[in-house]
Amino acid sequence: MNREDFPILNNGKIYFDNAATTLKPKCVIDAMDKYYLEYTSNIHRGDYDSAVITNKLYDNVRNIVSEFINCDANTVIYTSGATHSLNMVVFGFMRYFLKPGDEVLLNKAEHASNILPWIKLQEEIPFTIKYIPLNEDYSLTLDNIKKCVTLKTKVVSLAMISNVIGDLRDIKSIGEYCHQNNIIFNVDGAQGIPHMKFDFKDSNVDFLSFSGHKMCGPTGVGILVGKYELLEKMKPIMYGGGMNSFFEEDNSYELKSIPTRFEAGTPAIAEVIGLGEAIKYLMNIGMDNIHKQEINLKKYFLEKVKDINNIIVYNKNINSGIIAFNIDGVFAQDTSMYLNHYGIAVRAGNHCAKMLKDEMNIKNTVRISMYFYNSFEEIDKLIEVLKNSKDIFKVVL
Amino acid sequence: MNSDLKREIIFDNYKEPMNKGLVEDESYLKANTKSDSCIDNLDFMMKIEDGIVKDIRFDGEACAISTSAASIMIRSFIGKSVEEVKNILENYVAMIEEKEYNSELLGELNVYDEISKQPNRKNCALLPMQAVEKMLNSLK
Numbered sequence: 186m187n188r189e190d191f192p193i194l195n196n197g198k199i200y201f202d203n204a205a206t207t208l209k210p211k212c213v214i215d216a217m218d219k220y221y222l223e224y225t226s227n228i229h230r231g232d233y234d235s236a237v238i239t240n241k242l243y244d245n246v247r248n249i250v251s252e253f254i255n256c257d258a259n260t261v262i263y264t265s266g267a268t269h270s271l272n273m274v275v276f277g278f279m280r281y282f283l284k285p286g287d288e289v290l291l292n293k294a295e296h297a298s299n300i301l302p303w304i305k306l307q308e309e310i311p312f313t314i315k316y317i318p319l320n321e322d323y324s325l326t327l328d329n330i331k332k333c334v335t336l337k338t339k340v341v342s343l344a345m346i347s348n349v350i351g352d353l354r355d356i357k358s359i360g361e362y363c364h365q366n367n368i369i370f371n372v373d374g375a376q377g378i379p380h381m382k383f384d385f386k387d388s389n390v391d392f393l394s395f396s397g398h399k400m401c402g403p404t405g406v407g408i409l410v411g412k413y414e415l416l417e418k419m420k421p422i423m424y425g426g427g428m429n430s431f432f433e434e435d436n437s438y439e440l441k442s443i444p445t446r447f448e449a450g451t452p453a454i455a456e457v458i459g460l461g462e463a464i465k466y467l468m469n470i471g472m473d474n475i476h477k478q479e480i481n482l483k484k485y486f487l488e489k490v491k492d493i494n495n496i497i498v499y500n501k502n503i504n505s506g507i508i509a510f511n512i513d514g515v516f517a518q519d520t521s522m523y524l525n526h527y528g529i530a531v532r533a534g535n536h537c538a539k540m541l542k543d544e545m546n547i548k549n550t551v552r553i554s555m556y557f558y559n560s561f562e563e564i565d566k567l568i569e570v571l572k573n574s575k576d577i578f579k580v581v582l
Numbered sequence: 583m584n585s586d587l588k589r590e591i592i593f594d595n596y597k598e599p600m601n602k603g604l605v606e607d608e609s610y611l612k613a614n615t616k617s618d619s620c621i622d623n624l625d626f627m628m629k630i631e632d633g634i635v636k637d638i639r640f641d642g643e644a645c646a647i648s649t650s651a652a653s654i655m656i657r658s659f660i661g662k663s664v665e666e667v668k669n670i671l672e673n674y675v676a677m678i679e680e681k682e683y684n685s686e687l688l689g690e691l692n693v694y695d696e697i698s699k700q701p702n703r704k705n706c707a708l709l710p711m712q713a714v715e716k717m718l719n720s721l722k
Contacts, residue, residue, distance in 0.1 A: 516643065516644065516645045516646065516649075517621065518621055518622070518645040518706075519645045519646050522702075522703070533621060534621040535621065548621075548623075548643055549621050549643065578589070578593050578596075578646060579589065581646060582588075582592045582593060582646060582647075
């Protein structure tokens, strides 16, 4: 659906790598072009007309985000992406919150950006990282978490939807449980927020991170949302212009209020404006419609792929548009090369979840990730190419 | 060499690579090779005695091009002197990088003479050589 909004789809290629980044609709590109062509200026500094327009557009994106996920606009922090957001939580908040002996619960299906910052912080503070065991189908539920929680557990940090398996975690129940047990709940929404409706206030999430480019927005921009009382305790990880009220020779300084104090330097202005446009665009389609379309596409693929004997799908029962598979006996990268030969873009590898191999006993998979603009006809083409894969080495060699 | 024959040689070496599987032996040099741009990840070990390559073995996960290149490379290098190996290696890299090279030195490795047409596979064809280069450099 809405394929006509994406100029790039006119190239006749099939794009199934939406978990890596999504395509951009014309309205987003236009909004950014307009900033560059008509009112280029910095924010929060100029008194001239174009600066006033830029300020207004830039600041208003906080209101758009607040409407999109139901949070307070003054708790919306612009970042460079989910990785930046997650690093801010770990090095701006957790660094001052965690004590030696505390426990942080992660799991091996997480993206590098929700594991490596914790490993790094652990070099400074001797807290313990515990990996919550996954179920047989590599999913993670509240029960798995409950089994790992002890009196020392201070943080649960996980993705709303994991980026390899695509399992949707029950954020609301986990949030409620964490809240009752005085555990900080940090959520990586990079794969979740673009694909489904989410209510920040209703979910008991303490920190939420996501990226613009995985939801029809530009690269280089993301969001961190946090509960206000926690943001008050968080320290900036970058200092400079735009975030201070004053600084003096005697080393005294004062920071601006939340959220500006976390946004040092000239931000990605065009990208923030583009992200605002992308969110409006998604809200206009409706997040429920987006999720429904992805699930329908996935079901259609699974139904069709049943007839091909040598395709192994690892995550059949998962409620998202992500499919992890291999052609039996074929290295994932050879499969992605083969599909590329027919103009089909997929991803091969470990998808930045390098620990997941311990759980799956398989290092690399081919990943198809759908978005609402993918079509049933595209899946037909993919199925046809996979059916003919006995000739794969004639094509890739 | 016609392209069917090239494909056949590459495929045979992928399906039944020479010397796949490592051994426990401290007298071997060792190196791992992987790249940022693809997911191939191979371990190599090489035994050199009196300036002659006596054995090379490898293991790991890699695509058809890397795996076959490892196998063909191993067959080409065993029995050669370190100097000869260095010379072949230099010419092979030149071939992949589309520079001047001596094809007569390369034997079966010539099957990759058109790999530069697929830029994203050049790296796969170079990985095994990079491991040998690392191991030879460790001799210095």
